[in-house]
Amino acid sequence: MKVLLRAATVYNPQSEFHLQQQNILIENGTITYIGPDELEADKVITADGLSVSAGWVDMHAYAGEPGLEYKEDLESLAAAAAAGGFTQVLLLPNTEPVVQTKGAINFIKNRSHTLPVTLLPAAAVTVDAQGKDLTEMIDLHQSGAVAFTDGTHPLQGADVILKALQYLQPFNGLLMNRPEHTRLTESGQMHEGEASTRLGMKGIPSLAEEVTVTRDLQLLRYAGGKIHFSLISTAATIEAIRKAKAEGLQVTCDMASFQTAFTDETLEPFDTNYKVKPPFRSAADAAAIKEGLQDGTIDALVSAHMPQDVEAKKLEFDLAEFGITNLETAFAVANTTLELPLELLIEKFTTGPRRILGLPEARMAVGEAANLTIFAPNQTWTPEADKSKSRSHNSPFFGRELKGRVLGTIHSGQLVLNDSF
Template identity: 80%
Template sequence: MKVLLRAATIHNPHTAHHLQQHNILIENGSITYIGQEEQEADQIVDSEGLCVSVGWVDMHAYTGEPGLEYKEDLESLAAAAAAGGFTEVVCLPNTNPVVQTKGAINYIKSKSQHLPVTLLPAGAVTVDAQGKELTEMIDLHQAGAVAFSDGTHPLQGADVTLKALQYMQMFNGLLMNKPEHTRLTENGQMHEGEASTRLGMRGIPSLAEEVMVTRDLQLLSYTGGKLHFSLISTAAAIEAIRQAKAAGLQVTCDVASYQAAFTDESISAFDTAYKVAPPFRTTADAEAIKEGLRDGTIDVLVSAHNPQDTEAKKLEFDLAEFGIINLETAFAVAQSTLELPLEQLLEKFTTNPRRILGLAEPKIAVGEAANLTLFNPETRWAPRMDTTKSKSQNSPFYDQELRGKVIGIIHKGQLVLQQSF
């Protein structure tokens, strides 16, 4: 099959075609022509404002399969990812059972072979993600685990975190940890501040994140190795990571693309669509996130896609589960709220996650396999509940105008286009 991308602006700093507008021909999954001449093709993608970059990578998404398929299965996760422009997605291990065996790693890899999106399994750090006994991480690494995390269960024990950092150095592994002191966040519902006091809800203090960032950085300084913080949300945590990078530690971090879209003041209506962990924090924290993205302290933007079924969300605020779906809106929300130049934003979705995960970097060049995301950074649109690809519908962005629309992806020889572009 021949696919022609007509008059596409190329965003790929590692090639001579960067920021140039060309016709791109893809034949049987490979790029065979880049230039100004018209080419014959079986399918033509011709859209005003068409841009193309290498495929986007998401480092933080949850799937319900196995065990919780009613929230999300691997097929629906891949469909949502493709709709959001992602060609590769890291699946965190919090399934039932937990992803902690070679069989579980191989299950995800084999199930995704025919899908247009590559699903990259992360293995659990500890057995059943309970923070006590380390898993057989060498076996999981050899089976194909791209990183190690306990996902929704932040590592609490300093001894376990230290041992994990030491153990992973045997195979240059990556520890991903969400910094949260769970005793300080117990029963918390939203950011601890004036809004939580006014609403009478128990708060989640910034200190719960910051004390764990400080601890883990001290452990990293002692042991060496590679540490990635997932879902940073506070100004002080960002500053601590900035200083650690300046000191030469191998530390990276990500932030949810929606984290600066709202503040704790947005929860005045007790809408559970805004209940996320870490919570939406203050305007000062949101500004610190934007600055951390601009100066490179924050390496990666992630979807933090966390599907929850209706029964888990249509409850009183204090009883509802945390999380929103964001694979389909991650780019548009970032483009609409983060005030980041497009080239920097794309770097957070492409080059940086691949560098951190040790993945090969695709190129938009003749002879290369087509791993591409097609998008228009200026198109304005509003997500709709009735068109979401996810099995769950827990999003605060329905019917809100966003800027930046994904047109489709090309990966593994498959073209996936949105119905209207």
């Protein structure tokens, strides 16, 4: 099949056509022409502001399969990811059972072969993600685990993190941790501040994130290796990571693309679709996040896709589960709220994640396999629950106008176009 992208602006620093408007022909999954000529094709894609980049990579998404398929199975996650412009997605290991065996890794890899999105398995650091005994990380790495994390269970023990850093070094493995001191966040519902006091909710203090980052960086200085912090949210965290990078430590971090969409003062009180962890923080934290993205302290943007069924969300706020669905809206939310130059925004979904995970760059050049995301950055649209590809619909963005539409993806020889295109 021949697919022509007509007059598409290229966002790919590895390509000689970066920031140029070109016609791009893809034949049977391979780029065969980039230039000004108008060529024949079976499918011609054209749109106002048509843009194309290397396929987007998400570093933080949750699928319930196996064990919790009613929240999200691998097929529905892949469909939502493709609709959101992602061609590769790192999966958290918190399924039932936990992803901690060769069989579990191979199950995810084999399922990827029939899906429009490559699923990248992350394996647990500790057995059953309980924070105690280390898993067989060398064997899991050899089986295809891309990174190691306990996912939704932040690592608490300094001894465990120290051993993991040392254990991973022989094969340059990546340790990922969501920084949260769980004893400080116990029963917390939203950011600790004036708004939480006014609403009578137990707060989640910034300190819980910041002391964990400080500790983990000290362990990194001692043990060596590399660490990645998932879903950072506070000004002090960003400053600590900024200093650590300047010091030469191998540290990277990401943030949820929706983290600055609301603050603790602007979220809808008691609406459980706004209940996320880390929580929506203060306006000062949001400003620090934008600065951290601009200066490169924050390496990547992620969906933080956490599907929850109706029974987990349609409850009193303090009983409801944390998390929102965001694979389909990750780019649009970031494009609408972060005020970043488009070139830099795309970098946070492409170059940044690939560098952190050790994935090869997707270069747009003749003869290269097409791993592409097709989008229109200035087009507006309104996400609707009944059109979502996800099995769960816990999102505060349904019914809100967003700027930036994904038109489709081309990956592994498959063209996926959004229904609305």
